[in-house]
Amino acid sequence: MSAKSKLILNIALLSALFGLLYLFNRYGSGYQIRILNNIAIFITLAVSYNLVNGVCGLLHLGPNGFIAIGAYTSALLSMTPAEKELNFILTYLIWPLSVIHVPFFVSLLAAGAVAALFAFFISFPVLRVRGDYLAIVTFGFGEVVRVLCNAGQSVTNGPLGLKGLYPYTNLWWSWGVAVLAVIVIQRLINSNYGLAMKAIREDETAAMAMGVDASRRLMLAFMVSAFFSGVAGGLLAHLITTISPGVFTFVLTFNLLIMIVVGGLGSSTGAIIGAVLFTWGGEALRVVEQPMDIGIFTIPGIPGMRMVIFSFVLMLVILFARNGIMGRQELSWDLLVSKFTRFTRTGTPL
Amino acid sequence: MSSFFSMRRVTREFGGLKAVTDFSLSIEKGELIGLIGPNGAGKTTVFNMITGRIRPTTGDIIWKGKNITRLQPHLITHGGIARTFQNIKLFDDMNVLENVMVSFHSSMRSSFLSAMIGLPRHRREENRIREQSIAHLEEAGLAPLSSEKAQNLPYGIQRKLEITRALATEPELLLLDEPAAGMNPMEKIELAAFLARVRQSHGISILLIEHDMRFVMGICERIKVMDYGLSIAEGTPEEIRNHPDVIRAYLGGSGDTPD
Amino acid sequence: MEATILLQQLVNGVSLGSLYALIAIGYTMVYGILRLINFAHGDLLMVSAYAAIYGIALFSLPWYLSFPFAIMATGAIGILLDRAAYRPLRQAPRISLLISAIGASFLMENLALVIVGGVAKPFPRPNFFNHVIRAGDLHIQVLTIYSPLITLVLVLGLLYIVFKTRVGKAMRAASWDFEATRLMGINLDSIIAVTFLLGSSLAAAGGIMWGMKYPQINPFMGVIPGLKAFIAAVLGGIGNIVGAVIGGFLLGLFEILIVALLPNLADFRDAFAFLLLIGILLLRPTGIMGDRPAH
Numbered sequence A: 001m002s003a004k005s006k007l008i009l010n011i012a013l014l015s016a017l018f019g020l021l022y023l024f025n026r027y028g029s030g031y032q033i034r035i036l037n038n039i040a041i042f043i044t045l046a047v048s049y050n051l052v053n054g055v056c057g058l059l060h061l062g063p064n065g066f067i068a069i070g071a072y073t074s075a076l077l078s079m080t081p082a083e084k085e086l087n088f089i090l091t092y093l094i095w096p097l098s099v100i101h102v103p104f105f106v107s108l109l110a111a112g113a114v115a116a117l118f119a120f121f122i123s124f125p126v127l128r129v130r131g132d133y134l135a136i137v138t139f140g141f142g143e144v145v146r147v148l149c150n151a152g153q154s155v156t157n158g159p160l161g162l163k164g165l166y167p168y169t170n171l172w173w174s175w176g177v178a179v180l181a182v183i184v185i186q187r188l189i190n191s192n193y194g195l196a197m198k199a200i201r202e203d204e205t206a207a208m209a210m211g212v213d214a215s216r217r218l219m220l221a222f223m224v225s226a227f228f229s230g231v232a233g234g235l236l237a238h239l240i241t242t243i244s245p246g247v248f249t250f251v252l253t254f255n256l257l258i259m260i261v262v263g264g265l266g267s268s269t270g271a272i273i274g275a276v277l278f279t280w281g282g283e284a285l286r287v288v289e290q291p292m293d294i295g296i297f298t299i300p301g302i303p304g305m306r307m308v309i310f311s312f313v314l315m316l317v318i319l320f321a322r323n324g325i326m327g328r329q330e331l332s333w334d335l336l337v338s339k340f341t342r343f344t345r346t347g348t349p350l
Numbered sequence B: 001m002s003s004f005f006s007m008r009r010v011t012r013e014f015g016g017l018k019a020v021t022d023f024s025l026s027i028e029k030g031e032l033i034g035l036i037g038p039n040g041a042g043k044t045t046v047f048n049m050i051t052g053r054i055r056p057t058t059g060d061i062i063w064k065g066k067n068i069t070r071l072q073p074h075l076i077t078h079g080g081i082a083r084t085f086q087n088i089k090l091f092d093d094m095n096v097l098e099n100v101m102v103s104f105h106s107s108m109r110s111s112f113l114s115a116m117i118g119l120p121r122h123r124r125e126e127n128r129i130r131e132q133s134i135a136h137l138e139e140a141g142l143a144p145l146s147s148e149k150a151q152n153l154p155y156g157i158q159r160k161l162e163i164t165r166a167l168a169t170e171p172e173l174l175l176l177d178e179p180a181a182g183m184n185p186m187e188k189i190e191l192a193a194f195l196a197r198v199r200q201s202h203g204i205s206i207l208l209i210e211h212d213m214r215f216v217m218g219i220c221e222r223i224k225v226m227d228y229g230l231s232i233a234e235g236t237p238e239e240i241r242n243h244p245d246v247i248r249a250y251l252g253g254s255g256d257t258p259d
Numbered sequence C: 001m002e003a004t005i006l007l008q009q010l011v012n013g014v015s016l017g018s019l020y021a022l023i024a025i026g027y028t029m030v031y032g033i034l035r036l037i038n039f040a041h042g043d044l045l046m047v048s049a050y051a052a053i054y055g056i057a058l059f060s061l062p063w064y065l066s067f068p069f070a071i072m073a074t075g076a077i078g079i080l081l082d083r084a085a086y087r088p089l090r091q092a093p094r095i096s097l098l099i100s101a102i103g104a105s106f107l108m109e110n111l112a113l114v115i116v117g118g119v120a121k122p123f124p125r126p127n128f129f130n131h132v133i134r135a136g137d138l139h140i141q142v143l144t145i146y147s148p149l150i151t152l153v154l155v156l157g158l159l160y161i162v163f164k165t166r167v168g169k170a171m172r173a174a175s176w177d178f179e180a181t182r183l184m185g186i187n188l189d190s191i192i193a194v195t196f197l198l199g200s201s202l203a204a205a206g207g208i209m210w211g212m213k214y215p216q217i218n219p220f221m222g223v224i225p226g227l228k229a230f231i232a233a234v235l236g237g238i239g240n241i242v243g244a245v246i247g248g249f250l251l252g253l254f255e256i257l258i259v260a261l262l263p264n265l266a267d268f269r270d271a272f273a274f275l276l277l278i279g280i281l282l283l284r285p286t287g288i289m290g291d292r293p294a295h
Helices: A003-027 A030-055 A063-078 A081-087 A104-126 A131-151 A171-190 A192-202 A204-209 A214-240 A250-263 A268-289 A305-320 A333-346 B043-050 B073-078 B096-102 B112-117 B120-140 B155-167 B185-202 B213-219 B237-241 B244-252 C003-034 C043-059 C063-089 C094-116 C142-164 C166-176 C178-183 C188-213 C223-236 C241-261 C263-283
Strands: A292-294 A297-299 B005-014 B017-027 B032-036 B058-063 B081-083 B173-177 B205-209 B222-227 B230-235 C132-135 C138-141
Touching: A003 A030, A003 A171, A003 A333, A030 A063, A030 A171, A030 A192, A030 A214, A030 A250, A030 A268, A063 A104, A063 A131, A063 A214, A063 A250, A104 A131, A104 A214, A104 C263, A131 A250, A131 C094, A131 C223, A131 C263, A171 A192, A171 A214, A171 A268, A171 B112, A192 A204, A192 A214, A192 B096, A192 B112, A192 B120, A204 A214, A204 B073, A214 B112, A250 A268, A250 A305, A250 C094, A268 A305, A305 C063, A305 C094, B005 B043, B017 B032, B017 B043, B017 B230, B032 B043, B032 B213, B043 B081, B043 B173, B043 B205, B073 B081, B081 B155, B096 B120, B096 B155, B112 B120, B120 B155, B120 B185, B155 B173, B155 B185, B185 B213, B213 B237, B222 B237, B222 B244, B230 B237, B230 B244, C003 C138, C003 C142, C003 C166, C003 C188, C003 C223, C003 C241, C043 C063, C043 C094, C043 C188, C043 C223, C063 C094, C063 C188, C132 C142, C138 C142, C142 C166, C142 C188, C142 C241, C166 C178, C166 C188, C178 C188, C223 C241, C223 C263, C241 C263
Parallel strands: B032 B205, B032 B222, B081 B173, B173 B205
Antiparallel strands: A292 A297, B005 B017, B005 B058, B222 B230, C132 C138
C-alpha cells in the first residue's frame, strides 16, 4: 500500500477517533468520560513502558517512580499559591514552589522534563547491570521515590498529599497526548534508533560489535519513556484531583506490566490493546469488589478479588501464551489488507 | 612492530589461569593472516581482547597509531575493526536487511528528535542506510533473502550474513572467527572467493581463525600458530606445514591434524 | 549515646538481622541454582504466620504443634510454587521467569487478602517467648535473644545438609553447573524441589518469629521484609549461603543503628535499604562473600 494511502487512512482513523470523543464529551456520562480519560492515560503509559521493556528488552520495574515525579511536578506547578496554602498545613512549601503558578500545558511539559531528567541521572547506576539486577535497582528507584514523597513534607506535603487539584484533564488533553505519544514513540521504534534498541535486545554483545553504543541507546529509551510517563502522571493528577504517595506504589507498575505482557511484549499495538482491556476490565471487575444485589440476596463484595483475577490472568499468559495477544507484531494497514485478501480468498484470515 | 595493527606482549589471566601469554602479532595493511591452533589455544580470547570484549591483563594493542587496549567495543568498531563470532550471533528476530542496517547505526547524523518528529532529513538518512545495506547484501548475493528472518536461514547463509553485517561497518581490519565452520566444500570455495573479492574491492585486512587447514593454507599469506595461550610459530603456509612444533601441537594434544 | 541504649539497639539489630538472615537464605539458594530472584519468597513469611494462626484457631493445636505445622505447610507451598510458576518456564527467557515470580507474589498476597480479609489479625505470643529480661537499665524481650539463637541452630542444620549430605552435594553441583549436573543423571527437579523446601521452611520459621515480634499480621506483611532480605542476600553475595546469613545480620544492625543514630530520618528507614542495594550493585556487585558476578 502506498504511503499516501496510508496517510489518508490514518487521518481518517484519527478523525473518527476525535469525532467519537466529541460525541462522548457532549453526550456521555461522567462515568464514561472518566473511563475514557483513564484509558487514554494508560495507553500513553503502556506504550512508553513497552519501549523499555518490550523493545529494549530490559525489565524496568520503576515506572511508578517516574509517574509520581511527573504527577507531583505538574501539580505543584499548576496549583495557585492560595491552593498550596490550603494544602500545606503542617509545614510550609519551599520557595520558589510556593509562589510559582504556570498554565496546565507548561506544567505537563515540565512534568515530562523533570521525569526525563531523573531518568538521565538514574540511568548511570541502572545501566551498569542487566537482567534481574536491573529489575531490582529500578524497583528500588520506584520505592525510593515513593518514600521521598512521603517524607519530603516541605515539597510534597508528605502522606497528606495534594488535594483539590483543578480537573484540567479532559478527553482532548488525555487523548491528544496518547495519540502524540503513540505516533512519536512508534516513529522512534521504526527508525534506525529502534533497530539499534531491538538489536541490543536480541544480542547486546553483537550490537556493540556492530558499533552500537548500548548504554547511550538504552539511556535514550529510558528518558523518552520517563518523559511520557511524567506527562501521563501530570494528566493523572489532574484527573483524580488528589494525589498522595499511596497512588504510586508498585501496584501501578504491576498493572502496567500486565498490560504490556498480555498485549504482547515488544508491540505498541499490544500495549494499546492491553491498556484498553485492563482499564476497561478493571472498571468492569470493580463490581466484584462491591456488594451485589440479586433479588433478595446481597452478595458481599470481595476486596482484592480484582487483583487476584489480574494476577491469575498474568500467570496464565506468561505460562501458556508468553507472546501475549500480538507477540511482537504491530497492527498496520498492510497487515490488515493482507489478512483481508487472505480471508476473501480462503475464508480464514489466519 | 607494524604501525597499522600490532599486539604487544598481551597476556590475559583468569584468576590464576593464563589463557593467553605474552602474545604478539602485527598485521600490515592489506594482509590476510590466519590464526590457528588446537581447541582451547586462546584464539578467540585474542579476538575478544582486540575487540574490547575483555581487557588484557598486561600488554598493549595499537591500531593505526592509537592505543586501543582499554577501549569499549563499539568505539573499536568505529575505529575500523569489525568481527564475526564463533557461535553465530545474529539478531534472530530481525530480518536479513535489518541485521545489516544495524551496522549503519553509528553513522546516523540526524538526531532521535528528528526521527520522532519525522523530519525529511531523517527520512533521507533512513533511505540512504537502506540503500547502502541493500548494496552490501547484493555484493554478498543475499539480496533476495532481505525479508527472511535471520533465525530461519540455513547455517551457511547465516555465516555469510554475519560477515556481510560486519563488512557493513566499513572496517579496515576484519576479524573472522571460524567463518567456514559447518560449511560443505562447495560453500568453502565460495567463501574463499567472496573473501578475495571483498579484499580487492574494499582493501581490507583480514585476520581469521579456522580449523580447516586446507582452507587456511589456501588463502592466508601468513599464519600464526597458538597452543596453550602461547604463540608457537609464525610464517608462510609452507613453513607452517612442516614446522615441527606445529605438528607436535596437533598430534600430541587435542584437535585436528593439519592435512 | 549511652552505653546501655547502644547495647540495647545492638541486640535489637542482631535480632532483626537474624530474621532477615533466615529469609535471605531462601533467596540465595534459589538464585544459586535457578538464577532466579524468587519475588514470591517474602510472601511465604505471611503464609506461615497465617498457617500458624489457623492451626491454633481452626484445629485447636497448641502452639508447639501449630508452629511446626505452619513450617511444614509453608515448605510444601514453596515446592508448589516452583512446580506451578517456575518449572514450566525452565527453558523460557529470563524475563518470563521474573514476570512469573512477580505474578505469583501478587497472586499469593491478594488471594490471602480475599481469604482472610483486610483486617490485621493478632499473632499469638506464647508465654515461653513472653518474658522480659532485666539487666540494670536494659529491658530485653526474651524473644529478642531467642531469635538469633534459633536462627543459628537452623543455619547450622542447613549447612550440615548442604555440606555433609549427598543431597547437599547435588545442590551445590547444580548451583555451579546446571547442565553438567543433569548429565550426571541427577534428577534436577527433585534437587530444585528440595532447595525450595529448605528455603521456604527457613522463611517460615522467620515468619513465625516475625509474627511474635510484630504481632499484627496482614496479607502484605511479607513484602518489605522480603525485599530487605533480598538486599541482605545481595549484600552477602548472592548464591552464597553463609553470605546471606552475614548479610542478614549486617542489614539488621545497619537498619536499627541508622534509626537510632539519626532519629529524624526514621521515615527513610526503608529507603536506606534500597540505597544500600544500589550502592552494592555499583561498588561491589559480587557482595561480601560472593565470587559470582551480579548479572
